[in-house]
Amino acid sequence: MTIASAALVKRADELDAADPLSEYPAQFLGSDDPEVVAYLDGNSLGRPTRASADRLATFVSDAWGRRLIRGWDEDWFDMPLRLGDRLGAAVLGAAAGQTTIGDSTTVLLYKLVRGALAMRPDRTEIVLDRDNFPTDRYLLESIAEDHGLTLRWIEPDFRGGVTAAEVADAVCERTALVVLSHVAYRSGYLLDVPAIGAATHSSGALLLLDLCHSAGSVEIELDSWSVDFAVGCTYKYLSGGPGSPAFAYVAAAHLDNFVQPIWGWMGRDTPFDMAQGYVPAAGIRRVISGTPAILGMIPIQDTLEMIEDAGMPAIRAKSVSLTEYALDLVQDCLVPFGVAVSSPLESARRGGHVTIDHPQFRDITARLWQRGVIPDFRGPEGIRLGMSPLSTTFSEVLAGVVAIGDELTAS
Numbered sequence: 001m002t003i004a005s006a007a008l009v010k011r012a013d014e015l016d017a018a019d020p021l022s023e024y025p026a027q028f029l030g031s032d033d034p035e036v037v038a039y040l041d042g043n044s045l046g047r048p049t050r051a052s053a054d055r056l057a058t059f060v061s062d063a064w065g066r067r068l069i070r071g072w073d074e075d076w077f078d079m080p081l082r083l084g085d086r087l088g089a090a091v092l093g094a095a096a097g098q099t100t101i102g103d104s105t106t107v108l109l110y111k112l113v114r115g116a117l118a119m120r121p122d123r124t125e126i127v128l129d130r131d132n133f134p135t136d137r138y139l140l141e142s143i144a145e146d147h148g149l150t151l152r153w154i155e156p157d158f159r160g161g162v163t164a165a166e167v168a169d170a171v172c173e174r175t176a177l178v179v180l181s182h183v184a185y186r187s188g189y190l191l192d193v194p195a196i197g198a199a200t201h202s203s204g205a206l207l208l209l210d211l212c213h214s215a216g217s218v219e220i221e222l223d224s225w226s227v228d229f230a231v232g233c234t235y236k237y238l239s240g241g242p243g244s245p246a247f248a249y250v251a252a253a254h255l256d257n258f259v260q261p262i263w264g265w266m267g268r269d270t271p272f273d274m275a276q277g278y279v280p281a282a283g284i285r286r287v288i289s290g291t292p293a294i295l296g297m298i299p300i301q302d303t304l305e306m307i308e309d310a311g312m313p314a315i316r317a318k319s320v321s322l323t324e325y326a327l328d329l330v331q332d333c334l335v336p337f338g339v340a341v342s343s344p345l346e347s348a349r350r351g352g353h354v355t356i357d358h359p360q361f362r363d364i365t366a367r368l369w370q371r372g373v374i375p376d377f378r379g380p381e382g383i384r385l386g387m388s389p390l391s392t393t394f395s396e397v398l399a400g401v402v403a404i405g406d407e408l409t410a411s
């Protein structure tokens with residue numbers, strides 16, 4: 001199998017033509033680059049929007065170049081909170097005043113975990129799972145070591161993820177905090193957050209969600225799900241650019257009592273008084289430590305405009321169609337060659353990417369990258385097909401799966 005059959009190409013073209021979000025892929029830079037046949041790693045680094053190229057250039061020449069230090073008073077001081085509110089409304093299901101942008105996911109996780117633990121001072125355990133993203137596991141290991149806490153590990157199904165029953169079994173009157181990823185970075189498993197929240201809260205513990213793999217691809221309702229804390233990055237489905245700042249959510253009910261451990265001047269009440277002693281700023285600003293990375297917040301604004309325009313329900317619907325289509329193709333074209341599907345088959349339990357396994361996938365991924373087909377490899381033998389609902393076309397998915405089949409039969 002070296003080329004897709006005419007029938008398969010026709011089907012992909014029909015799906016693209018019928019896509020209600022078909023106007024968006026061309027709004028991303030590089031979508032017409034013939035060297036990139038299929039970009040299937042939007043869940044690791046989203047493509048840039050064309051609008052961001054202009055917005056970045058204008059920011060440097062005008063906002064930074066001409067407004068100079070006045071920019072802080074005029075715009076930048078409130079930018080992390082203003083963008084946080086927009087992200088909250090468009091993506092997170094969060095009312096204003098609970099979300100801010102800044103730092104990396106890792107650093108925000110540290111701040112929120114420490115702040116949450118301080119709200120449960122008599123409790124000694126944190127519940128987490130073996131399949132969570134490495135940074136989440138390492139960071140919790142470090143905090144547990146520093147504070148003499150016990151980590152209670154859930155061992156989820158490799159092809160699935162953490163269930164509410166597993167959380168209910170793991171929590172008890174000693175549990176301070178449960179930390180889980182909304183969408184598992186490897187399998188793509190999508191948590192049942194309301195059920196997990198209920199299990200967590202029934203033990204008196206708090207729930208912190210990592211939204212890195214869900215923000216911008218699945219619908220999120222932090223307020224109505226009663227999630228206590230959340231973090232996530234903006235460089236994956238939100239196309240903020242490499243290393244763009246992350247976001248943090250602290251539920252309004254906790255804000256008055258929430259104190260994070262990295263006390264800096266920008267998160268202090270009235271920072272420009274330069275006063276003695278730290279007094280946390282009112283509201284979500286207290287999550288900020290030092291000077292926010294304004295330059296890194298420019299491209300997110302263009303993605304937010306697209307999401308506000310398209311709406312998360314339509315984006316999720318496209319995402320489900322893309323993963324269903326990918327799974328159908330994998331079933332027909334790759335499973336006969338020994339490929340196994342390692343993602344949930346039920347759409348309601350699956351995020352925006354699909355993981356497939358085969359012993360040759362490490363070598364094959366390197367060859368795919370050379371031919372402009374760009375998924376990513378996750379050990380021990382997985383290829384992740386990350387489909388970004390605003391930028392990925394059905395034709396790209398077909399080209400990617402056909403190329404994998406081609407490499408498999410050639411090797």
Ligand SMILES: *Cc1c(COP(=O)(O)O)cnc(C)c1O
Binds near residue numbers: 104105106136181213
């Ligand atoms: C990508 C990702 C991260 C990345 O954290 P950084 O601090 O931005 O490196 C963390 N958690 C999850 C679940 C991720 O998918």
